[in-house]
Amino acid sequence: xxxxxxxxxxxxxxxxxxxxxxxxGIFGTAFGGNWIGRRLSHTVTILGVLVAFIIxxxxxxxxxVDGARFNETLYTWMTVGGLKMEIGFLVDALTALMMxxxxxxxxxxxxxxxxxxxxxxxxxxxxxxxxxxxxxxxxLVMSNNFLQLFFGWEAVGLVSYLLIGFWFNKPSAVFAxxxxxxxxxxxxxxxxxxxxxxxxxxxxxxxxxxxxxxxELSKLTFPGTDWMLITVICICLFIGAMGKSAQFPLHxxxxxxxxxxxxxxxxxxxxxxxxxxxxxVARMSPLFELSDTALSFIMVIGGITALFMGFLxxxxxxIKRVIAYSTLSQLGYMTVALGASSYSVAVFHLMTHAFFxxxxxxxxxxxxxxxxxxxxxxxxxxxxxxxxITWITSLLGSLALIGxxxxxxxxxxxxxxxxVHESHLAGSGFAYFSVLAGVFVTALYTFRLYFLVFHxxxxxxxNPDAHHHAHDDHDHGHGHGGNNQxxxxxxxxxxxxLVLLAIPSVVIGFMTIQPMLFGDFFxxxxxxxxxxxxxxxxxxxxxxxxxxxxLHGLTAAPFWLALSGVVLAYYMYMVNPALPAAIKRNAQxxxxxxxxxxxxxxxxxxxxxxxxxxxxxxxxxxxxxxxIDGAVVNGSWKLVGWVSGMVRRLQSGYxxxxxxxxxxxxxxxxxxxxxxxx
Numbered sequence: 001x002x003x004x005x006x007x008x009x010x011x012x013x014x015x016x017x018x019x020x021x022x023x024x025g026i027f028g029t030a031f032g033g034n035w036i037g038r039r040l041s042h043t044v045t046i047l048g049v050l051v052a053f054i055i056x057x058x059x060x061x062x063x064x065v066d067g068a069r070f071n072e073t074l075y076t077w078m079t080v081g082g083l084k085m086e087i088g089f090l091v092d093a094l095t096a097l098m099m100x101x102x103x104x105x106x107x108x109x110x111x112x113x114x115x116x117x118x119x120x121x122x123x124x125x126x127x128x129x130x131x132x133x134x135x136x137x138x139x140l141v142m143s144n145n146f147l148q149l150f151f152g153w154e155a156v157g158l159v160s161y162l163l164i165g166f167w168f169n170k171p172s173a174v175f176a177x178x179x180x181x182x183x184x185x186x187x188x189x190x191x192x193x194x195x196x197x198x199x200x201x202x203x204x205x206x207x208x209x210x211x212x213x214x215x216e217l218s219k220l221t222f223p224g225t226d227w228m229l230i231t232v233i234c235i236c237l238f239i240g241a242m243g244k245s246a247q248f249p250l251h252x253x254x255x256x257x258x259x260x261x262x263x264x265x266x267x268x269x270x271x272x273x274x275x276x277x278x279x280x281v282a283r284m285s286p287l288f289e290l291s292d293t294a295l296s297f298i299m300v301i302g303g304i305t306a307l308f309m310g311f312l313x314x315x316x317x318x319i320k321r322v323i324a325y326s327t328l329s330q331l332g333y334m335t336v337a338l339g340a341s342s343y344s345v346a347v348f349h350l351m352t353h354a355f356f357x358x359x360x361x362x363x364x365x366x367x368x369x370x371x372x373x374x375x376x377x378x379x380x381x382x383x384x385x386x387x388x389i390t391w392i393t394s395l396l397g398s399l400a401l402i403g404x405x406x407x408x409x410x411x412x413x414x415x416x417x418x419x420v421h422e423s424h425l426a427g428s429g430f431a432y433f434s435v436l437a438g439v440f441v442t443a444l445y446t447f448r449l450y451f452l453v454f455h456x457x458x459x460x461x462x463n464p465d466a467h468h469h470a471h472d473d474h475d476h477g478h479g480h481g482g483n484n485q486x487x488x489x490x491x492x493x494x495x496x497x498l499v500l501l502a503i504p505s506v507v508i509g510f511m512t513i514q515p516m517l518f519g520d521f522f523x524x525x526x527x528x529x530x531x532x533x534x535x536x537x538x539x540x541x542x543x544x545x546x547x548x549x550x551l552h553g554l555t556a557a558p559f560w561l562a563l564s565g566v567v568l569a570y571y572m573y574m575v576n577p578a579l580p581a582a583i584k585r586n587a588q589x590x591x592x593x594x595x596x597x598x599x600x601x602x603x604x605x606x607x608x609x610x611x612x613x614x615x616x617x618x619x620x621x622x623x624x625x626x627x628i629d630g631a632v633v634n635g636s637w638k639l640v641g642w643v644s645g646m647v648r649r650l651q652s653g654y655x656x657x658x659x660x661x662x663x664x665x666x667x668x669x670x671x672x673x674x675x676x677x678x
Contacts, residue, residue, distance in 0.1 A: 004068065004069065004070060005059060005062065005068050005069070005070040005091055007070070007072065007074060007089070009055060009059075010059070010070060010089050010091060010142070011074070012051065012052070012055055013052045013055050013056055013059075013099060013103075013138055013142070014052070014135050014138040014139050014142065015135075016047075016048040016049070016051040016052045016055075017045070017048045017049050017052050017106075017131045017132070017134040017135045017138070018048075018131070018132070018135040019044075019048055020044045020045035020046075020047065020048030020049065020127075020128075020131045021045065021048070021127075021128045021129075021131035021132040021135060022128075023036070023041075023044045023045075024036070024041040024042075024044060024045050024124050024125075024127045024128040024131065025124075025125065025128030025129075025132070028040070028041035028124030028125075028127070028128065029124055029125050029128070034124075036124075038123050038124060041123070041124040041127050041128075042110070042113070042114055042123075042127050045110060045127040045128065045130070045131040046107070046110045046111065048131055049103060049106050049107045049110050049131060049134055050107055052099075052103045052106075052134070052138065053100070053103035053104055053106075053107050056096070056099035056100045056102075056103045057100055059091060059096050059099065060096040060097065060099070060100050063091070063092065063093050063096040064093065064096070064515070064521065068091075069091065069092055069524075070089055070090070070091040071088075071089070071090045071091070071092075071144055071208065072088055072089065072144075073086045073087070073088035073144070073145075073206075074086075074087050074088050074089065075087040075088075077147075082203055083199060083203065083204070083205065084204070084205065084206070085147050085205065086145055086147065086148075086205070086206070087147075087148055088143070088144040088145060088148065088206075089142045089143070089144055090142070090143065090144030090207060090208075091142060092524060092525040093521050093522050093523075093524075093525045094279070094282060094283065094347065094522060094525035094526060095141055095142055095525075097347065097351060098141040098275075098279055099138060099141060099142065101271050101275075101350075101351055101354045102134065102137050102138060102141065102271050102272060103134065103138070104271075105266070105267065105270050105271035105272075105354055105355070105358045105501075106130065106133075106134040106267060106271065106272070108358060108362070108497035108500060108501055109130060109263045109264075109266055109267045109358070109362070109497070110127070110130060110131075111493055111496065111497050112263055112266075112362050112365070112493065112494055112497040113126065113127065113130065113261075113263045114493040115369075115490060115491045115492075115493040115494040116261065116262060116263055116365055116369065116494065117261060117263070120261075122166060122167075125166075126163075126166060126261065126263075126264075129159060129162050129163050129166070129264075130163070130263065130264060130267060132159050133156065133159040133160070133163065133264075133267060133272060133273075134272070135155075136152055136155035136156045136158075136159055137152065137156055137271075137272040137273070137276070138152075139151060139152040139155065140152025140153055140155075140156060140276055140279075141276075141279055144206065144207055144208070145205045145206045145207060146195045146198060146199070146205040146206075146207070146210070147205050149195075149280070150191070150192065150195060152276075153188070153191065153240070153244065153276060153280075154188065156244070156272065156273050156276060157180075157181065157184045157188070157244070157273070160177075160180060160184075160257070160268055160273050161177045161178075161180060161181045162177075163177075163260050163261075163264040163268070164176050164177035164180050164256075164257045164259060164260040164264070164268075165177030165178075165259075165260070166260050166261055166264070167259070167260075167261075170259065172259050173259040173260070175256070175259075176253075176256035176257060176258075176259040176260075177257075177259075177260075179252070179253050179256055180253035180254075180256070180257055183243060183250055183252060183253040184243045184244065184250075184253065185243075186243060186250060187239055187240050187241070187242050187243015187244060187250050188240055188243060189239075190235075190236045190237075190238075190239025190240050190242075190243075191236065191237060191239065191240020191241075191243070192240075193236045194233050194234070194235075194236030194237035194239075194240065195237075197229070197232065197233045197236065198210050198217075198233060201217055201220065201229060202216075202217060207283070210287075211286040211287070211527075214230070214286050214287055214290055215290075217229055217230050217233065217287075217290075218230045218290040218291075228291065228293070230287060230290045230291050230294075231291040231293045231294050233287060234284070234287055234288050234290075234291045234294035235293075235294050235297060237280070237281070237284060237287075238277075238281060238294065238297070238298055238301075240277065240280070241276075241277025241278070241280055241281055241335075242277065242301065243277070244273060244274065244276045244277040244280075245274050245275070245276065245277030245278055245331050245334075245335065246274055246305075246327075246328055246331055247277070247301050247302065247305050247331065247332065247335055248301060248304045248305045248308065248309070248332075249600060251305060251309060251328050252597070252600055252601055252604060254269070254274070254324060254327065254328060255312075255321055255324045255325060255328075255597075257269075257324070258318070258320045258321055258324055262320065262361060262362070262364065262365030262368065263362070263365065265320060265323075265324070265361050265365075266357075266358045266361035266362050266365070267358075269323070269324065269327040269357060269358075269361060270327075270353070270354045270355075270357040270358035270361065271354040271358060274327065274331055275350050275354065278331070278334045278335070278338065278346055278347070278350050279347070279350070281298070281335075281338045281343070281346075282338065282343040282344075282346060282347050282526055285341075285343045285526050285527045285528065286527045288338075288341075289341065289527060289528060289529045289532070289533065292425055292426075292532070295338075295339045295340075295341060295425055295533075296339065296425045296426040296427040296428075297339075297427075298335055298338050298339035299335075299336055299338075299339025299340060299420070299423070299425060299427045299428060299431045300339070300427040300430060300431065301335060301339075302332045302333070302334070302335025302336035302337075302338070302339055302431065302434075303332065303336055303427070303430050303431035303433075303434035303435065304332070304434070305328060305329065305331060305332030305335065306329050306330075306332025306333050306335075306336060306431075306434050306435050306438045307329075307332070307433075307434040307435075307437055307438050307441065308598070309325050309328035309329045309332060310325065310326070310328075310329040310438050310441035310442055310445065311441060311594060312325045312328075312594055312597060312598075313325035313326055313329065313441070313445035314441065314444060314445045314448065314594070315591065315594050315595060316445075317376050317377055317378050318375050318376065318377075319364045319367060319368065319375050319376075319377050319380075319449065319453065320361070320364055320368075320375060322377070322445060322448075322449045323357070323360050323361055323364055323449075325445070326357070326360075326401065326442065326445065326446065327357060329438060329441070329442060330349070330353050330357070330401075332434070332435075332438070333349060333413060333416050333435055333438070334346045334349050334350055334353070334416075336416060336420050336431045336434070336435055337349065337415075337416045337419055337420070339420075339423075339425070339427070339431065340416075340419045340420045340422075340423040340425070340428065340431070340533070340535050341423070341425075341528050341529075341532075341533035341535055341536070342415070342416070342419035342420075342423075342528075342535050342536055342539070343522075343526045343528065344516060344517055344521075344522045344526055344536070345412065345415045345416055345419050345517060345536075345539075346416070347516075347522075347526075348411075348412045348415065348509075348512070348513070348516050348517055349409075349412035349413065349415075349416055351412075351508070351512075351516075352400070352408035352409055352411070352412040352504075352505075352508055352509050353409070353412070355400075355408060355501055355504040355505045355508060356396075356397045356400035356401055356408060356409060356501070356505035357397075357401070358501050359393060359394075359396070359397040359400075359498060359501035359502055359505050360394065360397040360398070360401065362494070362497055362498055362501065363390050363393055363394040363397060363498055365494070366387065366390040366490040366494050366495070366498065367380070367383060367387065367390060367394075367453060367487075369490050369494070370383065370386065370387050370390065370487040370488050370489065370490060371383070371460060371487050372487075374460060377449060377452040377453055378452065378459065379459050379460055379462060380452060380453045380454075380459060380460055381452060381453070381454075381455070381456040381457055381458050381459040381460070382454075382455065382456060382457060382458035382459075383453055383454050383487050384454040384455060386486060386487040386488060386489065387487055387488070387489045387490070388489065389489060389490075389495045389498060389499070390489065390490065390495070390498065391454050392502075393495075393498040393499060393501070393502040394450065394453075394454065395450065395454075396502045396505055396506055397501075397502065397505055398446050398447065398449075398450050400505040400506065401442065401446050402439070402442055402443040402446050402447070402562045402565070402566070403439060403442075403558060403559075403562055404562070405550040405551075405553040405554055405559065406506075406510060406550045407505070407506055407509065408504065408505050408506060408507070408508045408509035408510075409505075409509065410509060410550065410553060411509035411510065411513045411546065411549065412509055412513075413439070413558070414549070414553055414556070414558055415513070415517060415539065416435060417432070417435050417436060417439075417558055418539055418542070419535045419536065419539055420432045420435060420535075422534070422535040422538040422539065423533070423535045424534075425533070436557065436558065436561065437561075439558045439561040439562050439565070440561040440562065440564055440565045441565070442562070442565065443561070443562040443563070443564070443565025443566050443569070444565040444566075444568060444569050445569075446565075446569075447565065447566045447569035447570065448569045448572070448573055450569075451569055451570060451573045451574050452573055455574060456573070456574055456577075460486075460487065509546075510546045510550075513546050513549070514545070514546065517536075517539065517540075517543070518539075518540050518543050
């Protein structure tokens, strides 16, 4: 029997982190006179997120066990004609799951930050930002209308700008946050166009009302064209997801976001900003199900991102950038699942990925701290014996990432591969090849990182840049001495979140695959037309339990591809370390292409940016200065001045001049009328 959740309880979920953010951001900084210290600042923000997580967990239980639901408007901001702009919550299985994932990962990041940022001058400000980030993401996932969705969407983007550029004295950080902001504006332009089309043709911003009119929208064409309106709406909405979830070619901001502190890298890349686009498309499944063209477009974009961003991870030497490109690739997997109409599989991978990717980022931060802020994996090695907790949790996260049977990533990633294999939409063949080849690529770059960091001989005393301090973290109060010192394990506030994230990275897939993919967990939250898109139905027929799936996985192609990637990484970086250098020499053009990230940054900066600058200069010089200022503004007063000068000459003040003018006028009129009567 369905139960109705309490509105006041739901309000506490986003407002608790907001309260912590306001207290730390106002009274813990110079803005409010530094009234509260570091301890109280991190206490109030952690307490706010903890309250949000506990309530979210209770809500998830009520939704899953008791069938509880909530879909109500809490406040009407304004009514324009028949269009209502409201604040409200829609809480169902999809929302409850996202609330738990966001708050749990955020809680781990908050605790971790105590150790990672302990010597940073912006300690209180950072806690305020990450709590505000959590609030924005919760408002996004809990919304029941497009207006509130857009508010959360933009708030997440704004706070990410503040966090990526947290160390605003670093030019690279300022460039990175501006890049993220601008690229996301491109995606958001498409997103707001999609929302505008829904408002214009459905006459509502409420999800339920818009979905109820989806059938009518599917029969309309875009004005002035023969394009289906629903296809235009869905593609515009997905362009917004391409920006937030970093899909090709709007992915270029995400690797540079590594300029922010490691905790925010984990929060952005695991559970908040980059998952917003995946969540949004899953939420809009009643619209996307009506356009095979949009689904094919999504699948192809996801396939490109999954494979080609993985290639870039192979050549990275910065420990955080390897994981960043892994995030891009895994987001591509989720997008492919969306395109195959397997929305529940995409959300399932979103959940499992949130745990093991947050784990890998936080473990990378632990390694950076233990290595005295060296981030170059070429100058690590043998860290395992110095940092045992970081080592074992990193290994578990890596095994989950490559899809090892029984680990969380196996169940979600293999389900994506099978779903796209069963899809019959255009582009599914390319997408299947991409996600299958991506398994090998993922295993190669993941265990390249793992072996170079934790195994082999110690190289941290050979770093040629040791005296320069490999990362500017050192310049922000993280110094622990020279980079040639031995590594050390991180404090408990860092290792406890690693352990707590490692547990779901191993078991959450096994525990939840049955209800989430093949049960009724997402009933009423996600809509799939099984007649047109039978991929999920085919997956259900082939599923015989998580143990049987794992046993079958040991004989399937993805497992052997992943194993091949691990073996190759071991041979190349442990057994025969001269081989990568030889490959680089013999494949220099390919390496150059990858090193320059397919020249997309060059294209954006030298073609798009310069083109936009040239267009702006043209509009300024030609449109503003010549046309508006020159012709319209200056031209008008010059014309008036010339006319007034001519008229002034006629105003001589002599009566005989006026009499002569009257005679000439009468003569002209008489001539005109005579001519008319002829």
